[in-house]
Amino acid sequence: MNIYPFNLYNIKALSKGGDSIFYHSNLTVLPEQNMAVAVVTSGGSSSYDQVLAQEILLAALKEKGVISKIKQDKTFTVPEKTTAPTEVVKKYEGLYVSPSAFIDIKIDKTGTLSLSNPQAPEYGTQTFVYTKGGTFVSSEGVASLKFVEETNGKIYIKATGYQSLHLLGQTASNYYIAQKENVNKLTESVSEAWAKREGKKYFLINEKYSSEFMLACPSVQVSFTKGLEGYFKFDKIVDNNSAVAILDGPGVLSRDLEDYTFYKKNNLEYLSKGGFTYVEEAALETFPTINESTCTISSDGYARWYKIGAQSADKVITVKIPQKAAFAVYDSNGGLVNDSLITGINEVKLPKNGTIVFLGDAKAEFNIKYKE
The missing domain is CATH 2.40.128 (Lipocalin)
Known part of the structure; x- marks a missing residue:
């Protein structure tokens, strides 16, 4: 409930974001003010939605006279670097794992921390400098990393940072991003x-x-x-x-x-x-090349996948689709060519080296014809 920027005004706020593949949302509530804003978008992220919600609420709070003015975004200064203790270097260097990447941490004797992703070296290396407060801070002072040893004996990286989103506003984050891991060796x-x-x-x-x-x-x-x-x-x-x-x-x-x-x-x-x-x-069979064929979902209800062979490539098929069912076609890169449920189109040109999948209830039957 201590959420930036409302904590700068001593205002209690609760916020919840959510993301699916294509849709994003945020609900921010100020219970003591009896105010709330919900933002739903088909792009961006729930974090962006949260910033939009906070800016709407701040404007409304000023209009109601609850706050006299909207404070300026937080600014930063270049951090003052100091030498990292030897025990810090030895204890915190190594491999870390996050929900989306492995992180390699190296710390030199001067107090410079280098952070890289061994799975994506093309992203380069981020650097942070050790400061008197015991944290590593980015060169602009915007972000900082702190190593925390929890009661379970494991070491984590806690990241704090601020981001200014063009035309929206500033947001802050403060959470655990990765966990130290001894490299797993296989037999x-x-x-x-x-x-x-x-x-x-x-x-x-x-x-x-x-x-x-x-x-x-x-x-x-x-x-x-x-x-x-x-x-x-x-x-x-x-x-x-x-x-x-x-x-x-x-x-x-x-x-x-x-x-x-x-x-x-x-x-x-x-x-x-x-x-x-x-x-x-x-397990994928080659898509039938005969002029008329059927595809039946088996009793387990599992989808039926096919590879599109050379004889079927660039040919057009029409599919008679049963109720509560659909078929989808993908190109050689996995890109969607047609999803019958979305487009309502049951006729499609089969891409070279693509795939086609039929989905529906158990025993659902699709009738397929090549178009002459």
Whole structure:
């Protein structure tokens, strides 16, 4: 409830943001003022929505006379650098894991901290300098990092920062962003089991026909980063078929975690994660080339995927779609060509090296014809 910038006016505020793939929202409430603003957008982020909400509320508070003026955005000065103690360097250097990236932390004797992403070296390196307060501060003074050792014995990075959004306003953040991790080393047998999966792709089969996940080809591809072969995505590999989530820090650091489990069924490999089921690409048949065919959803209700072969590429098909069902077509890069539920179009030109998926209730039957 101590939310910037309302805390500058001693005003209690509560704020909740939410994001799906395409839609974003924020609700900010000032309970003591009996005021609230909700912002919903089809772009940007819930953080942007929160800044818009706060600016609307500040303007309303000034208009009502609750505040006399809207304060200027916070400004910053270049931090005063000092030498980092040896124990700080030794204790906090190393590998950290966040919900979306691995972070490599290096600290030199002069007190300069370098932060990089080993999975995306093209992003370069961020630098922070050690200050008397025991925090590392960016060269502009806008952002700072602090290492915190919690009662569970684990070390976390806590980040504090301010961001000024053009034409909107200024926002502040203060939360745990990463957790220190000793690099996971695999046994030879486990390493070999996972290496066999590298480059393989798995396709989602148990999602509903109306799901927004179908707006881009929903698949998972196995890949590893040199030096981090002991991890799949951001989970620690624990045996031949399983990788488990390891984040357990405060706040948003540990939300939306998923374990990954691979298993065999009918000589095909499946992947289970967070309630979703995927099947390996080897299960995909080549789309039929005969003039008329049917596709029937099996009793398990799993989606039916096909690869679009050379004989079908650039040809046009029409599909008779049953109730509570849809089909989607993707190009070779996984980009959506047509989702029948959204467009209402049941005729599509099949892209070269693309994929097509049919979704619906168990036993739903699609009738397919090539257009002459």
